[in-house]
Amino acid sequence: MKKKVILAYSGGLDTTTIIPWLKENYDYEVIAVCIDVGQGQEIDGLEERALTSGASKLYIDDVTDIFVNEYVFPTLKAGAVYENKYLLGTSIARPLIAERLVHYALKEGAEAICHGATGKGNDQVRFELTITALAPHLKIIAPWRIWDIKSREDAIEYCIKNDIKLNMKKDSSYSRDKNLWHLSHEGLELENPTIEPDHSKILQMCNTLENAPDESEYITIDFQEGIPIALNGMKMDGTSLLRALNEVGGKHGIGVIDLIENRIVGMKSRGIYETPGGTILYKAHQELEHLCLDKETYSFKQIAATKFSEMVYNGQWFTPLREAMSAFVDETQKVITGKVRFKLYKGNIVLAGIESDYSLYNEEISSFDTGELYDHKDAEGFIRLFGLPLKVRALMKEKNNQLYEDVKK
Template sequence: MKKKVILAYSGGLDTTTIIPWLKNTYDYDVIAVCVDVGQGTELEGLEERALSSGASKLYIEDVTDEFVEEYVWPALKADAIYEKKYLLGTSLARPLIAKVLVKYAELEGAEAICHGATGKGNDQVRFELTIGALAPQLKIIAPWRIWDIKSREDAMDYCVMHDIKVPMSISDSYSRDKNILHMSHEGLELEDPSLEPQYKKLLQMTTPLEEAPDQAEIVSIDFEEGVPVKLNGVAMSGRELLEKLNIIGGRHSIGVVDLIENRVVGMKSRGIYETPGGSILYNAHEELEHMCLDRQTFGFKQQAAVKFAELAYNGEWFTPLREALTAFVDETQKTVTGNVQVKLYKGNIILIGVTSPYSLYNAEIASFTTGDLYDHKDAEGFIHLFGLPLKVRALMRLSREEKGE
């Protein structure tokens, strides 16, 4: 009986090429596994493509709900943004995909898992750290670190040589990743940071800014303990809410990011990210936190958010630190409940209003009008104590100057 390998299969150029390569190189029985995290129409015709490329079978598992509830929402509650711009769309999905690959490797009795991540990218790290954390006994095969294929053109030539139809052309061979949270684009003209992206050709979730409607749209979002639960007053699942917000945000050119980022492996790369619904949620969630969290908690949480984002980006999801940070974040979210209204207009998210039963904003204190809870005279003593170190330092300097030092 042939040994089996589980292939993380997307149906794109790389994984289409990998199937015949695995068979020719290892004589493996190749079992393709496509993990659905909200790719949508990308899954159409996938089974036929996998089998015609030489796979013995294809599993497709829809884990979109789990992705939203167990990965996207924890990152949202943490306000995790990598290098101030990237909402971690691909990063969050990879650990879950790897988890499902391990599941099917155990089901099929496979000895190895194969992925199509390149030797220059982040995904190889994310896949392999997760596999190592969940099933260290499994062998990992990364063709881009082994084979003689050096480019996407070489990959297309390899497919042609083996009579396999490729799913794209050279002129449109961007490296893309899509899920319910975002879509990323890399390659071709994007590799030159001096060039403006061809947005009208590139964008798939988002309307180009020049084509956004002239009429603004108001969106209302209700949160419970940091999790969005209602859109425009209608209760819905996380999946449905994010799907609808993607449509609304995409219509108004929300959430397009052009980022030159620092990859895990040490180099910089340029990516264009579309995250329309996620951008609205992150913005609204932060506004609610401004109202519901005290100064110390909000300040420390900002620091924790940076580390949380780094862990997610690096593929360190199944680690004690990430789990501990999530526990901390969940504690902070117990009072992050309320409603946020924002106005969407030509790429902008403009706050209209925030309400919460746990609001720490007190109009009687904040108002310029004197109230019972705050006396203006109290500020004098506070400023004296708060500035005491500065005053002592200045007095010491004056003393030294008088002595001629």
């Protein structure tokens, strides 16, 4: 009986090429697995393509709801943004995809998992860390780190040599990764950071600002313990709500960033990212936290969010620290329940009102008018004590004739 390998399969040129390569070099039975995380991928004909290329079978696993509820929303609640810009669209999906690959490897009794990530990219790290964390006995095969194929043209020639019919052209295109949360674009002229991207040619989820409507639109989002549950008063499951926000956000050109990021493997890369619905959700969630979290909790959560974003980006989802951090985040989210209203207009998200039963904003205290809960005279003693370390230091400098040196300069 032949040994088995599970192949992360998309039906594109790379994974189509990998099937005959695995059979030729390892004599494996190749079982293709396509994990659907809401990428909208056309699956008609995918099974035929996999079998024609030499796979023994194809699994298509729709895990979109799991992706949204167990990966996207925990990351949203954490407020994790990598390098202050990237909403981690590709990064969030990789641990789930790898976890499902492990599931099918165990189900089929396979000895290895194969992926088509390149040797320069982040995904090889994300896939392999997850596989190692969940099934360390499994062998991992990464053809791009092994084979002699160096280009798209080489891959096409290899398929032709193995009598595999292709519906792909030799002309190049952007390297794209799509799921329900986002769409990324890399490659071609984007590799030159001096070039302004042509959004009219690149964008697929979002309108360009020039093509966005000239009229604004108001939306309202309801949250319960940090999770969005309703749009414009209509309760929805997470997947449906995100699809709706992608549509309205994309219409108004919201959530497009141009980012030069630091990859895990040490180099910088440039990408254009579209995250219309996610950008709106992050903004709404942040506004509720401003309203409902106390100062110290909010401050520490910002520190935790940075670390959380780095762990997600690095593929460290299945780690004790990430799990512990999510437990901390969940505790903070018990008061993040409320409603946020926005005005959307040509890439802008303008706050138009916010409310929560857990609001820490007290108008009587915050008002410039004197209220019963705040005595202006109390500020004098507070300032005196708050500034005591400064006064002590100044007295020391005065004693040593150093007090006014900085001022004289």
